[in-house]
Amino acid sequence: MLEIDMFEIDMFINPNNKFTTFLYDKRENFGFPIVKYPSTKSNIHSSTIYNVFVTQLIRYSRVCNDLKYFLIALKSLFQNMESKGCKRYILMKKLFKYLTKKDILNRYNMTLDFNDIYFIISSYLKN
Numbered sequence: 713m714l715e716i717d718m719f720e721i722d723m724f725i726n727p728n729n730k731f732t733t734f735l736y737d738k739r740e741n742f743g744f745p746i747v748k749y750p751s752t753k754s755n756i757h758s759s760t761i762y763n764v765f766v767t768q769l770i771r772y773s774r775v776c777n778d779l780k781y782f783l784i785a786l787k788s789l790f791q792n793m794e795s796k797g798c799k800r801y802i803l804m805k806k807l808f809k810y811l812t813k814k815d816i817l818n819r820y821n822m823t824l825d826f827n828d829i830y831f832i833i834s835s836y837l838k839n
Contacts, residue, residue, distance in 0.1 A: 720735060720736055720737060720775075721733055721734070721735065721736060721775055722734050722735070722736040731777070732777060732778050732781070733775055733776065733777050733778075733781075734775065734776050734777075734778065734781030734782075734784070734785070735771075735772065735775050735776065735781070735785045740788075748792055749761070749764055749765075749792055749793060749796050750764060750796065751796040751797055752796060752797030752798060753797055761793075761796070761798065762798065762802060762803070762806055764793075765789065765793050765798065765803060765806055766806055766810055768789050769786075769789075769806075769807065769810045770810075772785045772786060772789070773810075773816050773819070778820075779820040782820065786807075790803060
């Protein structure tokens with residue numbers, strides 16, 4: 713299997729001879745913690761912190777052309793944002809708004825309502 717790491721993107725050709733792209737973050741391989749996102753305990757307004765979440769969603773959905781890799785990146789993002797003090801229900805609300813407004817669900821061939829998305833994300837975060 714041919715695999716290429718470029719900038720923050722990994723690419724490979726899947727068994728169907730199609731390119732698959734997903735995020736690669738070299739900081740995850742460091743042996744020490746990295747501060748990636750702002751904390752709710754900082755002097756930054758909470759709306760700015762939640763907007764960081766949305767901008768990462770935009771980035772992830774543009775890079776990951778496979779739902780599996782989008783969910784892997786999303787899981788890491790959720791865990792990071794929650795560890796910084798963000799409320800899960802607000803993150804879920806922002807996620808649902810982004811997925812439905814930008815028609816991302818169709819990109820991944822999904823037609824789900826809020827409860828379906830909440831169930832998928834919540835169960836995925838438990839793993």
